[in-house]
Amino acid sequence: MxxxxxxxxxxxxxxxxxxxxxxxxxxxxxxxxxxxxxxxEEPRASDALRSIGWILGGLLAFAALVETAGFVVGAGVLFAAVARGFGAMRLGRNLAVGLVIAGIVFVCFVYGLGLNLPGPAF
Amino acid sequence: MEALQSLAGGFGVALNPVNLMWSFVGVLCGTLIGILPGIGPALTIALLLPVTYKLDPVASFVIFGGIYYGAMFGSSTTAILVNTPGETGSLVTTIDGHRMARKGRAPAALATAAIGSFVAGVIGTAMLALVAPEVVKLALLFGPADYFALMCVAFVAVSSLLGSSLLRGLLALFIGLALGLVGIDQQTGAARFAFGQLDLLDGIGITVVVVGLFAVGEALYQATLPRAGGSTVTPLDGPARMTAAEWSRSWKPWLRGTAIGFPLGAVPAGGTELPTFISYQTEKRLSPRPEEFGDGAIEGVAGPEAANNAAVAGVLVPLLTLGIPTSATAAIMLAAFQQYGLQPGPLLFGTRPDLVWGLIASLFIGNAMLLVLNLPLAGLWARLLYIPAPWLHGGILLFAALGVYGVNRSLFDVGVMTACGVLGLIMRRLDVPLAPVIVGMILGPMAEVQFRRAVQIAQGDLWVFVTRPISLSLLLIALALLIGPVLWRRARANAGSKA
Structure with a gap:
């Protein structure tokens, strides 16, 4: 030994x-x-817990969606949920903005930089 | 003279058109993320690590150096126009900078911040070029025991000086040390803290932790604070400029700020915040009109903004010459070096002079670019401040998810990032500093290697750490940093109760 x-x-x-x-x-x-x-003791927003829930929920949704629905959908939903957590109430508009940004990012990174991301399954 | 020659060689590397372009990319990114609150240089470099992996190391570090300096330039814009610092290094600037903006003197505040940053950046980088070769000579005398002792100094300094209390700083440091231990031990192959999980055997990626703590944690933390209603951006049109009277009030604080910032950044005193506070206090004490401080004194902007840029140059001294990071950003840069299989330290100056001196030369060029970017274009940058907070944070987390998931396509990493985010939220609410976690995580495994090497050379004799003069003096410094502040506070409390 x-x-x-x-x-x-x-x-x-x-x-x-x-x-x-x-x-x-x-x-x-x-x-x-x-x-x-x-x-x-720092001041706390009255809806702090709900905001945290939206953000963590968005991350969870990203993890659930990215390998099934693709990066663009997952990241778009994440964006929309986080924005909702910060007080942007119109979920439909958040989602539209998120999908556009995620789409641009996807194109830039996959075709521009050659990063391997799950494809956009629409 | 030696330094001048090496620096000339460095300019040869940095003036290469491709590297010039990367330098521009770096300072542009740096200014951008400096202005945007919620995203800092440590987070940005962590997110860029996987993207820059394919680039030449010189190009990567030219970008990272540009980001670090650029963030210090950009953060003053937010501090002055919105009254929140873009980075913690500009916290002090909000006091007088925002008062100046409210009185319609925003262009002058922005100008003194940008020119002061430039002056400090150039002088600081010049001092870095002069000091580094001397430190390298000293570092070549260091054995493993001395390195271990030096890392102890860095641990204590980072824990005791970065946060509000030593206890919280040490707690953060030990969390980082524990995270750094996860995975297979490089020397014996034993699995540690892996709990039988395959995903943990490779260790936890520094990118995942940094993004979790600084992006997710920051978003969660901001979401718990009451939201300020409406936009409070002070409008700005046109370039940043100042009058002759403001020039004459600014130049001395610039130089004093540089003199304070560089050494404090260079000794492992940690980061860019502390020097700005000391600079502000100094300017207030020296001013013939101390009553103006807090009500828009230009010296209160000029000094601290020079100090934080000089501190960046200072932080690079121990990072490049000794391989010791003293801020979260420096720790990430060290991780970047390791990604290329490079170990910053005295040997790097011999093996990769093109990299070290090319980086230093590019910092001079980057500072000049930043001056041009921040003076005439100040009004353009100010528009970034109108991005609504929900979209800004949504965008940051989108990039966080991309950066963490995109590297290994690992859902496990996304889970670790989220967990680190919750940890970050708890730490922020309880006033525990985040930077010691990162420094501990990177420096911990290195300290362990040096410790084992030292004990091995001494054939199991632990006294090696106190019989070597260098090691002993460093350990005494660490001890002094550990108990000094406690004794000092107690002595002051005693004096206070007697009076």
Whole structure:
């Protein structure tokens, strides 16, 4: 059996990082509970959670669509959802703008730069 | 003299028409993303990595250097006209720059920012050219133990100086270190933090993390803030220019800003923000009219805008000569070097002088291009500020998805990007800095290699780190940076309670 010095092995750094993270997590928790880590509470929009939902939903939709419907559709839907999350309420118009931008980007990158993207299956 | 000769060779590379074109592309992109809030130089370079992979390394770094400088030029436009910084390096500029714009002096504020950036960029790049060969000579004396100690200094400096508290900075650093460990250990082949997932064995791509934290995280964060109603862009028509009186009030702050920015960028003090704050305070203290500060003092724009550009030149010193990144953007540039199988450091000056000096020379040319782009065309750039926020963020995330998915066509990467986005949102809300994550992720594996090498050479003797004078002094500096600020704060608190 080959003996590897534990200092040179692959375990040392993960252990250090693990203990470091645990200790720092504990310190942060302690400083928060003891009221030392006072951070200014930033103002929050009333519809913050809904906005986050739109953006994360858009990314999820991109992941679901990009390999079935193609990059242009996936990215167009992503654009529309993110814009909706930032308060552009007209989904139809968002989608139209998104599809146009995604189409231009697709043409530039696939034909201009030779990037391999899933084709636009309309 | 040696530096001048090398620089002449560099100009030979940089003045090649193809490289001139790439330099122009870089500064154009840089100005654009500098003006647009929500997209910064680190994110842009990360997104461009897969596209530039096919280019010659010289061309890539000419583009990246142009982006880094261009972002500092462009961000002042947003700071002055909209009162939000395009990049964090222009946060201070909003104070007096936007007041000037409200009083109808936007052209002067833009002019002093652009010319100050140019002056600082040229002087800073010249200092980079002069200092770099000297640092290289010193770096050639470094052994693995010394490199490890130097990386410890960088870790501590980045954690303690970039954020609001040391604890949060270290937390961010360790998150980065953990992310950097994921995958197969290069020396033993052991899988670490891979949880049996095939996708994780190759490690997590730096592009995926940067895009997740800086694009998705930023979008999620912005979406949680209350939306400002209506456009608040101060209109601007015509070029940026200033009067003779404004010139005479500006030139000293430019030079002082450069003198503050370059060294602070060059020592691993991290990034472009800190120098701008120090420059602003300095100008306020030296001014015969300190009461004007906060109400449109031109010195409060001239100094910090010079400081952030000089800091960019400074950041390039440890990056090129030692291979140590001290900002998120520098860490991405290091990843770009690694992508080409190049290791920045003293040896790179010997093996690829065309690359190093070509990059430095192109930074001079890029600064001149930026001056031309930003003075007469300021009005044109200002129009970018009218892009509605929903479309801007939609577009940024569209490019993020393209950049992350397009490289490997991996849905797993899209998932990691989204997860990093949620992490980024939490970190932003809790005031944890993001840059240490990136620096830790890139520098962590390098530090591990140097550590193992040092221990191996010393045949398992850990004392090697304290018996070598270079290594010992660097570790002491790291320790001082770690506990110094804490002791200083405690001492001040004590003095305050006695008074």
């Amino acid at each position: 080959r003996v590897v010095d534990p200092l040179l092995g692959p375990r040392l750094f993960p252990l250090v990082v693990m203990f470091g993270l645990t200790a720092l997590g504990g310190l942060v928790a302690w400083s928060a509970l003891s009221g030392r880590a006072a951070i200014a």
